[in-house]
Amino acid sequence: MALLILIGLPFAAVLLLMIARRAGRRVHMLIAGACSAAGLAVLLSQAEPSLSGRTPMIRIPWMPTAGVDISLWLDPLALLFAGLILGIGLLVIVYADGYLGKDEPTARFLSYLMLFQGAMLGIALSGNVVLMLIFWEMTSLASFLLIGFWRTRVEARRGARMALTITGGGGLALVGGLVLLAKVAGSYDLATILSRGGLVQASPLYPVILILILLGAFTKSAQIPFHAWLPRAMAAPTPVSAYLHSATMVKAGVFLLARLWPVLAGTDWWFLTVAPVGLATMIFGAGVALFRHDLKAILAYSTVSQLGLMVMLLGFGTGAAVAAALFHLLNHAAFKAALFMHAGIIEHETGTRDIRRLGRLATIMPLTATLGVLAAAAMAGVPPLGGFISKEMMLEASVRTGSLLVPALATIAATLSAAYALRYAVVLHIGRAPIGRVMGTAPHDPPARLLAPPAILATIALALGLAPMTLAGPLVEAATATATGGARLGLHLALWHGIGPALILSLSAVAAAILLLWRQEALAPLAARLPSFDARRLFDGAMTATVQGARRLSHLIHVASLQRSLAVLFLVALVLGGEAAGRFGFAAGPRATTPASPVAIMVWMLLVVATLAVVAVERHRYLALVFMGVIGLVMALAFLHLSAPDLALTQIAVEVVTILLMLLALHLLPGRPPRLSSLPRRVRDGAIAAAGGIGAGWLAWAVMTRPAREGIARFHWANSHALGGGANVVNVTLVDFRGFDTLGEISVLAIAGLTIFALLEPAAGGIAGRRLREWRSADRFSPDRHPMMFAVATRLLLPLALLVALHLFLRGHDQPGGGFVAALVVSIAILLQYLASGFDWTDARRRIGEHGLIGLGLAIALATGLGALAFGAPFLTSSVGHVHLPLIGAVELTSAMLFDLGVACVVLGSVTMALAQLAHVAQRAARPDGEDPR
Amino acid sequence: MSPAADTVVGLLVLIGAGFVLVGSWGLVRLPSVMERLHAPTKATTLGVGALLLASMIDGRTRYGNWTAHELLVTLFLFVTAPVAANMIAKVHLHRTRTVAGGEADGIAGPPPRPDDEGDWATFAEPRRNCPGTPPDP
Amino acid sequence: MSLELLVASAIAVLVAAGLYLALRGRTFQLVLGLTLVSYAVNLFLFATGRLVVERPPLWAKGVTDHADPLPQALVLTAIVISFAMTALTVILSLRGFLEIGSDQVDGLAEPGEGA
Amino acid sequence: MIALALPLALGCVGVAMLLTLWRLVRGPSLADRIVALDTMVVDAIALIVLIGMTSGTDSGFEAALLLAMVGFVGTVAYCKFILRGDIVE
Amino acid sequence: MRRLMPHPGLSALLLIVWLLLANGITAGSVGLGAVFALVLPKVTQPFWPDRPRLRIGRAWLGYIAIVLFDILVANIQVARLVLFRRNRDLRTRWLVVPVDLDTPEAITVLAGTISLTPGTVSSDLSADSRSLLVHALDVTDEAAEVARIKSRYEARLKRMFA
C-alpha cells in the first residue's frame, strides 16, 4: 500500500496542479513540494524493511493472460534510486520557486516535473518489465515537455525533439530487449527474470537482448554515440537540468544496467560492450567539457563523462565495481545537481553563462562561491569529498580488470575530469576575468530559496566524503548486493584506503589536472583542431534527411491519382489470380457445354462490336453512349435467352434510366475533350485491361464448364410455392428467402438518392453555381422544347405505364416482374413527362415528394419485417393468406408483397430523386439569375 | 397441331422475319437518313405484327390457351414508334441546318416551308396557344 | 461454338474494355468503364449458376429442370446496387466538374490551359 | 413447317440485327445511328417473340412489352439531346 | 357519372389493356381492371389537362381497320422498293400536309398514322401546328398523296374527335 501511495503521489500532484492551474504560484509550489516531501517520508518509512531484507512489494493482477501484473517492489537498489529522485526532486522544487520568473506558468512547469518524478519512481519501483517500460517511456515524454518548456525558443524545441527522438528510440529498443528478455526468461516478473540469468545467457538471443537493452540504457544515459541530446537539453530551465539531466533521468540507464546486472552481466559480451562504451564516453565527455565555455555545457559534458564512468564500472562485472558505480551515483547526484543550481544562480545574477566573461565571484557572491567550489571539488575528486572516494574506487576497479589499458585510460579520464572541475572552481571564482555583463543590478548572493538547495547538496557531497559509511554505507552495500544478486560484499567506504595503485593514480590525476589547467588556454586551439565529432549536426542532418526522405517517398507513392489506385488494384488482383492459376491451375471442367445457335452467335457479335466501338469512340461521349445502349439491349436478350426473364426486365428498365441519367449529366460536361494519356500509357493500360479480361473470362469459363453442385437453391425451388407463396422463385428469393438482402439493397438506393440530393442541392451556390450560370453550350439548338407528338404520346403512356406497373407488381410473385421493375416503369413514365413537357410543368404536378416516398418505403419494408416479431417469429418472417374480395374472389396475399411495396416506393423515390435533381440543376443553369424554379 | 395451323404459323413467322430483315436491309442500302427512316417502320408494323400473330396462334394451337396479350406489344409499338420517327426526323432537319458543312439532305432535298411566313417547329419557336404547347408556368 | 464460350468471351471483352476505359482519366469514360465492368460482373455472377437455356425458374408442379434461381436473385440485387453506384458516380463527376472546372478524375487542369 | 420456319426466322432476325449494327457503326450522321438503335430495339422484340415460340414459354412477354413501351425512351432522349442539349427543361 | 369516370375512352382502353395483360377474362381480372380503369385516369388527370372528347364507336373501329389494311399494303409496296428499286430511281419527296384538326391529340393520331404506314414519315409540324411535314419514299403525284391523306385519315379523325 505504501508503495502505491508512493507512486501515486506525484501523479496526484499532476492532477491537483492541473485542477488548480489558475491558482497562485504558492499553491502550486505547495502542492508539488508537499507531494514530494510526503513521498520522501513514505519512502523513509519503508527504508528499514527494505534494507533489512524484508523487501516491501505489492502485486495487483493486470493482464493475467499475458502474465503481466502491476507489481512494485522496493529493494535496496530501488530504495537508493527512489531516494535520489524524491530527495533531489524536493530540493529542485524549492530551487525552482526561486528560479522561475514571475510570469512563468508554474502549474505547467511543476505538473511536467511531477509527471517526470512519478515516471522515474515507477522505473525504480517496477517489479515487472512491462510496467518498467511504461514508466521508462513516460520519462522520455516528460523530459520532452520539460526541455521544450520555453517553447517559443527554437533551441528548446529542437533540444526537446532530439532528446525525445534519441531516448525514445532507445526506449523502443529497450521495449524490444525487455520483452524479448521476458520471453526468453519465461516471465515478465522482474524478480523471476533476475533469477534466470543462466537461462538467458545460454539463449542464442542473448546478444540481441543485450544489445537492445544497452541501446535503451546508453541512449538514456547519454553514452557515445547517443550523447548529443544531453548538451542540447540544456535549453531547458536550469532546475530541469539539475533534476533530469544530472541527478535522475540520465541515471536511469545506469540504474537499468544495475537492475539487470544479475541476468545480463558476467559475460564477455557484457564486458566488451558496456565497459568500452563507458570508458570512451568518460574520456570524450571530459575532454569536451574542458574546452567548453558555457557553464551548462561544461556541466552537461561532465555529466556525459561521469555517466560513462558509472557505465564503465558496471561493465567491469565485479561486485566492487558495482558498489563503486552505485556510490558514485549518489556522489554525482549530489554534486552535479548542486553545480547545475549553482550555474543557474550565476546566470540568474550575472546574466551570462560564459565562463570567459565570468570571474572573481568569490568576492561578490561568497556563499554561492563556497558551495560551488565545494561541489566542483567533489567533482574533481579532491579529498575529503565523496567524489574522491568514488573515484578511487573506480580506479581500483579499473586496475582490477587486469588490463593495463583500462586503468591508463581511466586515469586520463580522471585527469580530464579533475581539470574541468578545477577550471570550473578556479576560473569562475578566483579567475581574473571581469564580471560579465550585468543585468541592471550588481550580482550578489541570491535569496535562500535559491541558495539553500545547492548548499544542502554540496554539504551532502562533503558529508559523503567525511562519513561515507554512516551516510551511504548500508544503502550502497545492500543495493550492491541486490544489484549483483549475491551476498553482501562487506563494503568499506573510507577516505583512506592506504597507499595503493588507486591512490597513486588518483593523486597523479589531480596533479596532472592542475598542470593541464595551467596550460588550458594554450591547449584550446589544439583541441579545436582535433577531428571533431559533431553529433548534433550529424543528428540534425540525419533528421532532415529522414524527413525529406519520408516526404519524397510518401509523395512519390501517394500521388493523388485515381488511375494509379485503380491500376494497382487491377494489378494486385491479376497477380494474385495468376499466382493461384500458376500454382494450382484450373482447366475447363467436364460439364457438357450448350451448343450456341447461330442467332446467339450473332447477338454475341453485336455485343463485341458495340463494346469495341465504345472503346474506339471513347472521347466522343455521345456516340459512346449510343453504343452503350446496344450493349444494354444485348445483355437483356442474353438474360432472356439464358432463362432469366426477371433479369432481362430489370436490365431493360435500368438501362433506360441509366441512359437518361447519363444524357442529363452529359449535357453539362464539355463536348469532346483532348486525350489525356500518351501512347505508351495507353499500351500499358491496354495490357492490364486485356489481362484482366482474359482472366475474368477464363474464370467464368472454368466455372461454367464444371458440374454444378447440389446447392441451397434446391431448397428455394422446392419451397418457393409451398412456403413462399409464389411461383417466381427469383422474386420469392428476393422478397422472402433473401428479403434481408433486399432490405439492404433498397437502403443502398435510398442512400444514393439522399446523397445525390445532398450533392446537388447546394450546387447552385458558390463556384459551381457561377459555372452553372455562365455555362453556355457551343451547339446551336432547336427552339422546339416540347415537340407535340412526343408530349401527347407520353400523356397517354402515363396511365398505360402505371397499369403495366401494377400488373408487373401484382403478379411478380408468380411471373416475371416485381416491385423493383414496377417502380422503374413508373419512374420512367414520370421521367417521360419531364422529358416531354418540361421540368416545371411536371414537377408542379407531382403529388408525393421523393423524400416522403423513400421514408415511406423504408418504413413499410421495416414494418413488414417487424410485424413478424409480434408473433414471436424472426424479423422478415412472411405469412401467406387468402383474402376474399367481392367480385374478385379469393386473392392470395403474402406479407412479402407488402415488403415488395416498400421496395417499390424506395425505388421510385430514389430514382426520381436522382434524375429530377439532376434535371433541376440544369434548369438552374438555364436561368440567368440561378433562381430556384421550385 | 393441325397441319393447317402449322402452315399458317410457319408462314406468319417467315413473313414477319422477312419484313424485319427487309427493314434492316433498307437501313443499310437506302441512300440517306430520311430514306432509311422508312425502313424500320416495316419491321415495327408488319414484321413484329406477323410474328406476334404467329405467337398467338401458336400458343392457342400448341398449348390450348388463347393468349392475346401479344397485341399489347403492337399497341405500345404503335404508340411509340411514330414518336421516335418524328424525333429522329427532327434531329435530321435540325442538323442539316445547324451543323457546319451540313448533314447531307436526302434525295428530296431541303424541306419546303409550310407557308409563306411560318416555319417548322424544329426551326422556329412554337407559337403560343397552339395545340400541343404545354402552358407555361 | 458453345454458349459457355460466348458468355466467357463476352465477359472477357467487357472487362477488358471496362478496365481500359476506367484508366482513361476522365470521369465520363470512367463511368462508361465501370458500367461495362458491372455488366461483366453481373454476367459472371449469373454464369456461376451455370447456363440453362429457356427454362426460367418459374415453379410449376413436377418441373425439376430449371435454371438456378439464386444467382439470378443475386444479380438482381447487384444490378440495383450498381445502378445506385453509377448514378452516384455520374452525379459526383458532374458535381466535381462544376466545382473544379475539369472533368479529369484527379481534378487537374486541362493540358494547354492556363493555370 | 414451324420447325423449319423458326430457325430460318431466327437467322433472318439475327442478320437483320447485324445489318442494323453495321449502320449503327457506320453512321455517318448521328440521325443514322439513332435510327439504327431504334431499329435494333424492334429487332430485339422480334427476337424475343421468336425465342418464346422456340422454347414454348411465355416468359419473354413482359420483356417484349417493356421494350415496346420504354424502348423508344432512349431514342427520344438521344434525339432530344441533339435537338436541345438538355433533355429535361 | 362524369365525376366518377371523367374519361370513358381512357377507362375503356385501360380495361382492355388490363384484360390483355391478365391474359384472360375472369371475375377477378374484370373487377380489378375496372377498379384500375376508374382510378388511374383520376390519378393521372393533372398530367393530361384538357383531354379531348372522343366519340367512341364505329368510327374508331373503321379507322383502325383502314389503317391496318393500309399498313399491310404499304408494307408490301415499300418492301418492293427496298428490295428492287435502285436508289437513284426513288422518287422521294417532301409533302406539306395542311392540317385542319384542332386538338393536339387528333394531330398526333394523324401524324402517327402517317408514320405507321410504310412509305411516309411525319417529320415535323409547323410552328403554328397548321401544317405537317411528311417525308414520302416514293410518290409520283404529291398533291394526290396529300389529298389521299386528308380524305382517308384526317376527315375520319375530325369525326372521331368531337
Place this chain on the structure above:
Amino acid sequence: MTAADQLMIAPIVLPAITASATLLMRRRLRTARAVSLGGCVAMLAAAIGLFAMAQDGSIRGYALGAWPAPFGIVLMLDRLATTMLLLTEVLASVVLAHAAVTGADRRGWHFHALFHFQLMGLNGAFLTGDLFNLFVFFEVMLIASYGLMLHGQGASRLRAGLAYVVVNIVGSALFLIALGLLYGLTGTLNMADLAVRVAALGPAEQGLLRVAGLLLMTVFALKAAVAPLHLWLPRTYAATMPVIAALFAIMTKVGVYAMIRTVPLIFGAGAGAAAWVPGPYLLPAAILGAVLGFVGVLAARGLREQAAFAVLASTGTLLMPVSLWREATLAAALYYLVQAVLAGAALFLIVDATMRRRGSYADAIVPSPRFVGQDAAGLLYLAGGLAAVGLPPLAGFVGKVLILDVSYAVAGWPSIWTTILGTTLLGVIGFARSGSTLFWKAAPSGTAAVEGPRRSLADFVAPIVLLALLAWLTLAAGWVTAQTRAAAAQIMAPDRYVAAILGAGR
C-alpha cells in the same frame, strides 16, 4: 423466440428506423438531432445487451424470415461480433455527440440519416453470417460513407470523393467475382455451410478455390487499406470533415474484421489450396502498410493527412499479428484493433477541435498566432499522438507489447518486432515535429491573427472521452484481454461455429 433473441436484429433495424425518421424531419434539425442521438443511445444499449448475451460463450444464430440456415440469411452473434458492435456504438455515440456540439451536422443535407445508414451497414457487416449479405451490407456501409465523406462538399472533397467511390466500386466488382466463384464451386452462400463445402472440394477445384480466396482477400484488403491497396485512404480521410473521418476510423477495420471472420472459418486448415489464404502476402503487406503509414505521419503537411496516415499505420500494425492466424495473436490483434479505432477517432476529433480554432490556418502544420485553447488543444494533441503512436500510458503501448508478446517465436517475428519498434520511432518523430511546430512555435511576426476565437470548450469533451476510454483500456487491460482471448478462441474453433449455425439443419 424470446425478446432477448430478437435483440439481435436491433443493431440493424434501429438505425434503419432512425434514419427513416430523421429523413422525414429533415427540415427540423433540432428534432432530427434529438432523434438521432436517441437512436444512437438505444443502439448502444442494445450493443451492451448483446455483449452481455455473448458472455456465456455460446454462438447464436438468427434465422431471418425463419428460413433455416443455410437456406435463408442468418445473423450470428459471437464474441467477436458483439465486441465490434459495442466498439462501433461507443464510437458512434461519441462522434455523433461531437458532430451535434460542433454543428457539423448543419454543413450539408441528411447528415443524420446518412450517419445511421452507415451504422446499419457496419452493424450488418458485423452480424451477418452470409457472404452475399456481407456484400450487401458492405455496400450499405460504403454508399453511406460516400454521402458522409462528401458532407460539406468543396472541390478537394469532391475529387477525393470520386476516387474513393470509384476504387470501392471496383472493389465491389471483385467481391462479386470472388463470391460468384465460391457459389459456383459450392452452391452455397452461408459462411458456415461454405466452411463445410469448401473443405470437401476435390483436387480439380483447388485452383479456382484459391483464386476465389485470394480475390476475396483482395477486396477485404482494399477496404482495410492494406498496402499497396491503400492509395485511396490518405486522400479520402484527409479530405473528409474530421468528425466524419473519426467515424471512419472503424471503416478500415471492417475489412480486417471480414478477414478475421472468414479466414479461420472458411479458409482454415481444411481449405486445401486456399488454406489461410491471404497466406504469404498479408504479413509483408502489413509491414509495408505500417511503414508507409508512419512515413506518412512524418511526411504529412496537414493534420488530417497525418491522422489519416496514422489510421493506415494502425491497420498495418494490426494486420501483422492477424497474419499469423493463431489464437493468441488474434487476441492481441483484437485488443489492438479496439484501441486503434478509438485512438484514430480521438486523433481526428482533436484535429477537428484544433482546426476549428485556427481559422484560416486550418490543419496546416505551420506555426500560427496563438489561438484560444491552444494549450489544451496541444495537450490533447500530445495525448492523441501518444495514442496513435502507441506510447504509454494509453492503450496503444499495451497493444503493441501484447503483439510483441504473442508473435514471439512465430515465423517471421523478427520482422514484426523490427517493424513495430522502428515505425513507432518514426511516429514519435513525426508527431513531435508537427506538435512542436503547431503548438509551440510562434508564427513569424506580422502574420495575421487568428480570427473569430471560439470560447466554448465543448468540442474538447468528445476527444477527452475517447482518450479516457483509451486510458481505461490500459487499466482494464486484464479484463479486455480476457475478452479478446475468449473471442479469439471462438474464432479459432470454427467447428463450434458451424455446429451452432447449421446444427439444427444437419
